[in-house]
Amino acid sequence: MMSRAIKARSSAERRVLDEAGGLRAMTWVMAIMLFLTMLAAALGLATAGAARLLDRQLVGRLTVQVVDGDPVRRDAVAARVLAALRAMPAVATATPVDRAELTRLLQPWLGSDGADPQLPVPAMIDVDLADHDGAAAARVAATVRRLSPIVRVDRHESWMSPVNDVMRSLTFLALALVLLMASATAAVVVLAARAGLQTHHATIAVMHMLGSTDLQVARLFQRRIALDATIGGVGGGVTALLVIAFIGIRLHGLGSELLGGVTLGGVDWVVLALLPVAFVVLATLAARVTIVRALRHIL
Amino acid sequence: MAKRRYGHWHGHQAGESGRNHVMANIVQFENVGLRYGTGPDAGPETLADLSFTLRSGAFYFLTGASGAGKTSLLKLLYLAQRPTRGVIRLFGEDAVVLSRDRLPGFRRRIGVVFQDFRLVPHLSTWDNIALPLRVAGMPEVDIEQPVREMLAWVGLGDRADARPATLSGGEQQRVAIARAVIARPEILVADEPTGNVDPDMAERLLHLFESLNKLGTTVVVATHDFHLLGRIPGAQMMRLDRGRLLDPTGSLRYPPTRPE
Ligand SMILES: Nc1ncnc2c1ncn2[C@@H]1O[C@H](COP(=O)(O)OP(=O)(O)OP(=O)(O)O)[C@@H](O)[C@H]1O
Ligand SMILES: [Mg+2]
Numbered sequence: 001m002m003s004r005a006i007k008a009r010s011s012a013e014r015r016v017l018d019e020a021g022g023l024r025a026m027t028w029v030m031a032i033m034l035f036l037t038m039l040a041a042a043l044g045l046a047t048a049g050a051a052r053l054l055d056r057q058l059v060g061r062l063t064v065q066v067v068d069g070d071p072v073r074r075d076a077v078a079a080r081v082l083a084a085l086r087a088m089p090a091v092a093t094a095t096p097v098d099r100a101e102l103t104r105l106l107q108p109w110l111g112s113d114g115a116d117p118q119l120p121v122p123a124m125i126d127v128d129l130a131d132h133d134g135a136a137a138a139r140v141a142a143t144v145r146r147l148s149p150i151v152r153v154d155r156h157e158s159w160m161s162p163v164n165d166v167m168r169s170l171t172f173l174a175l176a177l178v179l180l181m182a183s184a185t186a187a188v189v190v191l192a193a194r195a196g197l198q199t200h201h202a203t204i205a206v207m208h209m210l211g212s213t214d215l216q217v218a219r220l221f222q223r224r225i226a227l228d229a230t231i232g233g234v235g236g237g238v239t240a241l242l243v244i245a246f247i248g249i250r251l252h253g254l255g256s257e258l259l260g261g262v263t264l265g266g267v268d269w270v271v272l273a274l275l276p277v278a279f280v281v282l283a284t285l286a287a288r289v290t291i292v293r294a295l296r297h298i299l
Numbered sequence: 300m301a302k303r304r305y306g307h308w309h310g311h312q313a314g315e316s317g318r319n320h321v322m323a324n325i326v327q328f329e330n331v332g333l334r335y336g337t338g339p340d341a342g343p344e345t346l347a348d349l350s351f352t353l354r355s356g357a358f359y360f361l362t363g364a365s366g367a368g369k370t371s372l373l374k375l376l377y378l379a380q381r382p383t384r385g386v387i388r389l390f391g392e393d394a395v396v397l398s399r400d401r402l403p404g405f406r407r408r409i410g411v412v413f414q415d416f417r418l419v420p421h422l423s424t425w426d427n428i429a430l431p432l433r434v435a436g437m438p439e440v441d442i443e444q445p446v447r448e449m450l451a452w453v454g455l456g457d458r459a460d461a462r463p464a465t466l467s468g469g470e471q472q473r474v475a476i477a478r479a480v481i482a483r484p485e486i487l488v489a490d491e492p493t494g495n496v497d498p499d500m501a502e503r504l505l506h507l508f509e510s511l512n513k514l515g516t517t518v519v520v521a522t523h524d525f526h527l528l529g530r531i532p533g534a535q536m537m538r539l540d541r542g543r544l545l546d547p548t549g550s551l552r553y554p555p556t557r558p559e
Contacts, residue, residue: 016419206417209379210434210478211407213400296399299381 016207017200017220026225029188030232031239034279037181038240038272044174045268051167058156060092060132064144065122065152077148078123084147090129090136097124122152185279186286189225193290196221208298218291222284229283233276241272324388325486325517326353326376331385333371333542345371346542349385353519355485358512358531361521363539369521370414370490372539376519377411377488378402390485407435410484410516412492416475418463424450424474425459431482449477452507454500468495476504480511487511489520493527505530 064081068074078096085094102121110119129136141153197204207217248263264272333346346368353359361369374380375387378394387394389405397405410431418427428449432442450456453473463471472495480487487508493501505520505527512518512531522528528536538545 016422202417203419205379206419207430207434208403209377209406209411209413209417210431211403211405212434213403216403216434299379299399299402 016203017196017224024228026188026192026228027232027235030185030229030279030283031236032232033181033185033188034233034236034276035240035243037178037185037279038237038275039243040174040177040181041272041275042240042244042264042268044171044178045271046264047167047170047174049263049265049268051164051171054164054167056132059134059137060129061156062127062129062137062141062144063154063156064125064127065154066124066148066150067120067122067152068150069120071120074120074123074150077150078125081144081147081151082125085125085127085140085144088140088143090131090140091127092130093126093128095126097126099123182279182282186282189229189283189286190290192225193221193287194294196224197291197294204295204298214292214295217295218288221291222287225287226280226284229280230276233279237273237276244272323355324352325355325390327386327388328352328375329386329388331375331382331387333368333375333380334383344383344542346375346382349544351537351544353486353517355517356512356515357517358509358534359517359519360528360531360534360536361519361539362523362525362528362536365523367539368542369539371542373411373488373490373519373521376486377409378406407431407482408485410479410482410487412472412475412479412487412489414490414494414521416463416471418471418474418478420463423460423462424455424466427463427474428477428481430478435482445481449481453477453504469497469500472496473500473504476507480507480516483511483514484516487516487518489518491521491523493522493524498526501527502530 064085066074066078066081068077082094082096085091099121102124106121127140129140137155141155144153145151204217207220244264251263328349328351331346331349332344334344335342349372361372363369371380375382376389378389378397381395385395389397390408394405419430422430425446429442429446432445447456450459453476455470455473455477458466458470461470463474466474472492476489476492479489489508492508493504496504501524508518508520509531520527528534536546
């Protein structure tokens with residue numbers, strides 16, 4: 001009984017401004033805006049995640065090479081470096097790269113000559129640091145270099161930094177897109193609200209004469225726009241989530257180490273799912289502010 | 300009869316007459332003038348030198364030729380228009396300088412029958428009539444009975460679900476009247492409320508105003524219909540002529556006589 005009465009009231013309040021029901025332009029605009037925004041947001045979250053992952057993996061990794069034409073001296077120095085590395089508290093693991101493995105890697109370039117033990121292939125040691133921070137890596141690299149002039153240290157971070165830069169640029173681009181889309185949506189809502197005021201100015205005047213406050217009038221518009229935004233938001237949002245999930249699966253299918261980091265974590269999905277809610281709130285607020293400000297000029 | 304019809308009004312009666320007693324003059328105009336437009340667009344003064352008071356609980360007719368300014372005067376009264384000069388006191392307060400956020404509170408105390416009805420086109424007869432109660436925040440369960448009573452009174456019980464566009468002019472006018480009186484306003488302002496109805500219905504509607512008036516509402520009816528003027532015992536008459544009041548209300552009766 002009570003709920004029926006409330007329903008009757010809210011449907012009556014909706015109809016005060018009603019023209020045609022069903023899907024309206026606003027719904028479509030919301031759906032499209034939200035779809036695009038969520039794709040951009042997914043891109044931003046994924047690239048930010050990938051950049052973080054790369055950082056974490058690379059900052060803590062070094063490759064030490066011992067380069068010398070004399071295999072005996074090379075191996076002696078390599079053994080010394082390995083021992084020194086293993087003695088350092090900052091080093092978690094130091095693993096010599098298996099020569100057979102190295103040979104196999106060189107095979108495509110050198111053919112069967114790659115197996116020649118006389119070939120001046122460097123001895124290599126992969127180092128994982130206990131702490132993944134840049135300063136520790138630099139310290140370890142400096143210490144190792146001092147051991148012998150034939151030791152070279154490669155910090156993975158420096159070779160991967162262009163990739164990281166790209167990832168970060170994409171993140172900022174995505175963030176900018178999200179902000180632009182949000183502003184455009186707010187602008188559309190403002191225009192729609194102004195058009196609504198124009199269309200319904202006679203009804204608004206009557207509502208005022210019956211003693212409606214500006215907030216009561218604004219609520220009539222807000223309710224419509226919130227409804228349109230919700231319908232559009234759910235449509236656009238669900239479509240976007242499906243597309244994002246599909247692209248994610250395809251990326252994983254590539255099996256690429258580099259692109260493997262481009263995934264969305266649990267928090268990222270929550271952020272994406274909250275975007276439609278944020279858009280509905282944004283649209284409702286934009287409508288409310290526009291209406292209340294416009295009404296102030298009417299007696 | 301009125302009491303039976305307006306069961307929901309009955310309970311408020313004592314409070315109303317108590318308030319009316321305190322506020323003898325519910326409306327007061329002093330040298331009020333109104334000019335539409337500003338600057339180069341400003342026209343001649345539509346209303347000039349209006350000075351009169353309306354006693355709380357009294358019944359007034361406002362007459363005058365077409366274009367004399369009746370609607371303009373009523374607009375000042377129901378706060379749809381601010382005067383260009385003069386002082387208007389409403390419910391004992393200065394209505395000219397009233398801040399915007401206090402207008403809704405004042406307007407809820409005034410019921411208006413607009414000359415052009417101004418029904419909300421997308422709402423049914425029922426919802427149009429219920430509108431003032433909903434605007435005032437009355438709980439939905441309390442709305443049903445008064446709306447049903449009003450519908451019966453204006454003879455539209457069977458048109459509750461009709462949209463205004465599907466109603467005849469007279470039916471729309473009755474909806475407008477029902478909407479104006481349903482919240483039991485302290486002042487009822489009716490602009491040509493019987494212009495579109497037959498004489499029987501006109502008399503019935505006038506009786507509705509009279510019932511409301513007996514419950515304490517101050518009633519102001521603008522009309523051309525001279526038949527109506529004699530129907531309300533004790534009613535007073537204001538005559539407008541080209542924006543000026545011919546006989547500021549004293550104890551005017553129909554047929555009009557000069558005061559004192
Ligand atoms: N919004 C407005 N802007 C400019 N002039 C107006 C406006 N409203 C009314 N007028 C002018 O003011 C004068 C009085 O009009 P008003 O509507 O008050 O007359 P009225 O007595 O109600 O006439 P009627 O009996 O035909 O309803 C008219 O000359 C009209 O043209
Ligand atoms: Mg008029």
